[in-house]
Amino acid sequence: MATSTSSVKDVAVRTLRAAGSATGQLAGGLGTATLALAILVLLAVAAMTAPIGVGLLIAPAALRAVHALARRERERLTRWGFEIVAPDPAPTQLRAALADPTTRRELHWLVRHATVGFLLGLLGLWLPVFAFRDGTFPLYWRLIPKGASSTSIGIGSAQAWPDAIAVGLLGLGWIAIVLGLSPGMARLQAAPGRSLLAAGPDTDLSLRVAELTATRAGALDAHATELRRIERSLHDGAQNRLVSVTVLLGAARRMTARDPAAADELLERAQSAAEGALAELRTVVRGILPPVLADRGLAGALAGLAADCAVPCQIEADVPERCAASVEATAYFVVAEALTNIAKHSNAEQATVTVRGRGGRLLLLIEDDGRGGAEEGGGTGLGGIRRRVAAHDGTLHLTSPPGGPTTLEVDLPCGI
Structure with a gap:
């Protein structure tokens, strides 16, 4: 029985954490989607005014804004999951940009994120607000003026406790929707960015391979340096103290019969050396992986x-x-x-x-x-x-x- 209760509790905690994380992702995605919508409007203005020459002046700035927002979205998605490898830098000149596959992929992402991503972000924020408003309605329904809307779906004001409880049950329904749909909505909002903003198959990844090779070499060097540090710490610290303990114990053993007082002094010194060796060993252990x-x-x-x-x-x-x-x-x-x-x-x-x-x-x-x-x-x-x-x-x-x-x-x- 206790195991079943613990399992249910673990599932509930994981569900709440997943919903909270998804809400955070949707909120962050709403921020970049709002910027994407603004840039999409700027691109539309540039396209409409291109025949009179104004759009040709606006286009380079708009393309730079697209590239900057794409970089920001890669960083955001990387914080919430696996790393998105950036493609090679894209051009900002109009003719070269139209022929560049990276720019076309970023524009495709911009349209999808400014529309579907924006709506999903709004929904991801509205649903928790609806859940809070309706779920707590039984606590404040008497304060609502008559004729005012009392629920998130626009039903009229409550007149009695049964009405207030019905609104509270609606709030529980919103909570269930948030818990059940938020993770999927976050994945759906992030999907275009993960597929369109990552380096394509035609991108040269040699720089990334070189970076990983250098990182691996640096990790091996750091590991070797750490081993040398541990060896020096053991040799110069704990090992020398243990040798002193051995020498002092041998001398005390030989002096026990003829000079017990001197032997007792040597044993005290051996105990101090052993305590020092133990402290050195603890320091080395903490340097490898702190027990704390x-x-x-x-x-x-x-x-x-x-x-x-x-x-x-x-x-x-x-x-x-x-x-x-x-x-x-x-x-x-x-x-x-x-x-x-x-x-x-x-x-x-x-x-x-x-x-x-x-x-x-x-x-x-x-x-x-x-x-x-x-x-x-x-x-x-x-x-x-x-x-x-x-x-x-x-x-x-x-x-x-x-x-x-x-x-x-x-x-x-x-x-x-």
């Missing part, structure tokens, strides 16, 4: 880093689902290295770490109000952070003008 990630999750582990940071640090974490262990470890080390850099180099008074898990992506935003001027070649460990991120096919963007503030943005796939 398994015990407290990524949000709890980052809260511990913020508590230990010399600069006051605020953590804002919203990660509803766990990512792959290697991804969480990378996020942990990125934040740890960034906070260390802030404490050592920035002269900051405040730092903020924001973590968001959305659509199979883990987004990190680390900000401080320090002096800025951070560079990857400045010995601050930023190169190592980039290699860790690139090993997961993630992206890193650093903004640190002189005088500050400094912002480090990291985007990682969750790996699940």
Whole structure:
């Protein structure tokens, strides 16, 4: 019985999360669809005024807007799912653009997204509003003026409790529709972008292959560097302390009979050396995969880093689902290295770490109000952070003008 209840609860939680994620996707798609509709109107104006020459002047700007919006849509869809590989840059000159297959695919997407995508986005926002309005109607129906519409489908005002309860049941129906249809609507809205904005079969993907090859080589180098660090830590730290323990125990054993006091002193020193070796081993283990990630999750582990940071640090974490262990470890080390850099180099008074898990992506935003001027070649460990991120096919963007503030943005796939 308990297992059945837990299974039902898990299904309900997954359904709610899927509906919430789909609503977020539809809202984001409505934003780009609104821009697509505006650009479509601009293109129509350019086409109608082309015979008098005005449209020929408008067309290049309109094409640049199409390409910019397509790039934005690729980034949005990538945040909510798998990466969309961008095609080669498209031309903006009118004659070359009309013959370019990428431009034609983007125009095809623009028409579909400005029409079907726009309607789906509106519906994706209206349905939750209807559900909230009608579902909560029994709480406020007495406040509705007579003759006013009381429901989302325009039925007249309620006169008694049975009418109010009927409207509340209508709200439950809207909720069921939202839970059942929102994920499919989000997929339908995203489908044109995923099929038309991705690199076509005629696109040269050699640059992407070269990038992945370099990323793989960087990951292997980072792995070898990490192994060398662990070997040095064990050799120079724990191993030397254990050798000292062995020597001290042997000397204490030989002195036990003739000088018990000196033997007791040696045993105390051996115990201290053993405790130091244990501390070294714990440090090495935490450097491989921090146990706090398994015990407290990524949000709890980052809260511990913020508590230990010399600069006051605020953590804002919203990660509803766990990512792959290697991804969480990378996020942990990125934040740890960034906070260390802030404490050592920035002269900051405040730092903020924001973590968001959305659509199979883990987004990190680390900000401080320090002096800025951070560079990857400045010995601050930023190169190592980039290699860790690139090993997961993630992206890193650093903004640190002189005088500050400094912002480090990291985007990682969750790996699940």
